[in-house]
Amino acid sequence: MTAPATSPSPVPLPSPLELPAEDRALSPHTGYTRAHWEATADGLLRAAWQWATPGSALLDLPGRPSGSGVRSDGLEGYARTFLAAGFRVAGAGGEDPHGWLERYADGLAAGTRTPGRDDTESWPLILDHHVQGQPMVESASVAIGLRLTAPWLWDRLDAGVQDRAEEWLRGALRHTPAPNNWYLFPYSVAGFLESVGRGDAETARARERALELLEGWYRGQGWYADGDSRAFDHYNGWALHLYPVLDAHLAGDTEQSAHYGARLREHLESFSLLFGADGAPIHFGRSLSYRFAAGAAVALGAVTGHTPLTAGVSRRLVNGSLRYFLDRGATGTDGLLSLGWHGPHDATLQHYSGPASPYWASKAFVALLAPEDDPLWTAPEEPAPSEGPDRVLALSAPGLLVHSTRADGIVRLHNHGSDHIRPHEGEAEVADDPHYSRHAYSTRTGPTAAANVADNHLAVELAGRLSERRRIHPLGAGGGDGWGWAASWHRPVFGTGAPMVPGLRVESVTVVRGGHELRAHRVVGAPAGALVRQTGWATGPDEDVRSALHALHGWESADEVRAPRGTAFTRWAVVPRLTGEAGGTTLLVALASLTGDTDAAPLSAAVSEVSVAGATAEVRWSDDGSTTRIAFDPLTVDHASAAG
Secondary structure: OOOOOOOOOOOOOOOOOOOOOOOOOOOOOOOOOHHHHHHHHHHHHHHHHHHEOOOOOOEOOOOOOOOOOHHHHHHHHHHHHHHHHHHHHHHOOOOOOOOHHHHHHHHHHHHOOOOOOOOOOOOOOOOOHHHHOHHHHHHHHHHHHHHHOOOOOHHHOOHHHHHHHHHHHHHHOOOOOOOOHHHHHHHHHHHHHHHOOOOOHHHHHHHHHHHHHHHHHEEEOOEEOOOOOOOOOOHHHHHHHHHHHHHHHHHOOHHHHHHHHHHHHHHHHHHOOOEOOOOOEOOOOOOHHHHHHHHHHHHHHHHHOOOOOOHHHHHHHHHHHHHHHHHOOOOOOOOOOOOEOOOEOHHHOOOOOOOOHHHHHHHHHHHHHOOOOOHHHHOOOOOOHHHOOOEEEEEOOOOEEEEEEOOOOEEEEEEOOOOOOOOOOOHHHOOOOHHHHOOEEEOOOOOOOOOOOOOOOEEEEEOOEEEEOOOOEEEEEEEEOOEEEEEEEEOOEEOOOOOOOOOOEEEEEEEEEOOEEEEEEEEEEEEEEEEEEEEOOOEOOOOOOEEEEEEEEOOOEEEEEEEOOOOOOOOOEEEEEEEEEEEEEEEEEEEEEEEOOOOOOOHHHOEEEEEEEOOEEEEEEOOOOOEEEEEEOOEEEEEEOOOO
């Protein structure tokens, strides 16, 4: 019997955060307590405020500017740290030993005095998302910070400052958000204004519009699409669930709380599995530099009671996520959250990422709204879902397949339903996005950078041009006891030359069982002379995991490809690869694995027999003689025991 995995224990990197002593009796997995959260919030605020303008309106943190410009970046520094301060002070019942709120009050007064002016303190105006939109994002953080701290900040402001702040905030209600979670920013602004007696028809319209869209974006199983597209990622937790559930909680609206809280509860049933035994969230989707904000949904569920998790499990997940990043140098020696994952990492970023962007991690401090005597802080930590028995979870609504293995504590996500292409966009019009286009992601590996070989990818090669996977069309997901599957199809897109080949498509099925991933693809309509290349997990010398890829049918050669730019987890990586020929219709089957279990058997020993007839493949497993059958026409996936 394999012993349960223990969380890897890297030597913590130097950090200026002054953290209290660990409590291993109450928190046997992490040692963290509520006091660690307060100390972390104070440390992050202390470091960031060193870069404030004289009037406290902007926090101009050092680093590469975002596409929105340095003034917007300075507002971002003010607003996102205000979230941390708001949760910190509200969670302490108004106690503010470091005087954070006085600074934010001064900054509010200075920033709204002459908004739009090019001077040292003035905040940028809020305009449409495609003109000067980033301030709309930040307006929500300002509004929530003010709402959380209203008795100690807003209520004590001069009436003139209140009026100026309202006028600036109303810019979010009068301009067009981006067609996704952005509609929840004016929703949050309107919620604050209504909470302080400044609501009207304009605020009501903003809230009604956001909730109307949110209903259309809900796809079931606790998952929202981020807009009218099929983007399913961490924005579910730190935006699409967070804003409406927090709003209802702060307003005491039991009807709204019950409606949106039920969805949060269902979301956490699957999302709670997306944290590894080391505390890492799944490395998937955009804006990953927000890091431990991934725990915000777990914390909010515990605070509001809308969670299927025990307090001990919730505590384990949020503590583990926070400690994971602090131990791996997320703050650096200057105490500032860097743009990256562990430390700085350019390939993790988007064009909108600026020096203060990582401070959306402040959303995790919603945990502090649970008082000291709340079970979230008094219940001993319990093992995370990934630390229990091996799990397989098929999510048909978002088209995701998740599996975890106890032996190494790794969680893997196989993507057959989430992409980053809006409905009106042509597939050849957008660039490949490694954070969505790959077939698989994990808590211990990251995708390779766009300039390197793509990991976990099936590419058709024509005249030296490799195809990319853009729009993903889900075909279904399901499974049974100890196994699961998900399937999708896509049209290969070529970055140079003709973007598409008429009639060419790739149908893909992933079946997981234990630590094994059966990957089957049917390539339809391939021109003569085409090649097909399948890659596996990218791993490197900075990791204690192993990647393997084993041909079962249709592949002719195997090698490894170097990825010198590495991933967010390793400076340099190697990717296993299989190559075969394709012409007309071709069926290809391979077995892949990513493991940290040093006792794992060779991948070549996992399967005893493979048979392929037409569009159907059957694989017999060596350990118990069970059989997995994949048929593409029509699509069916079955798994039968040796006796059945």
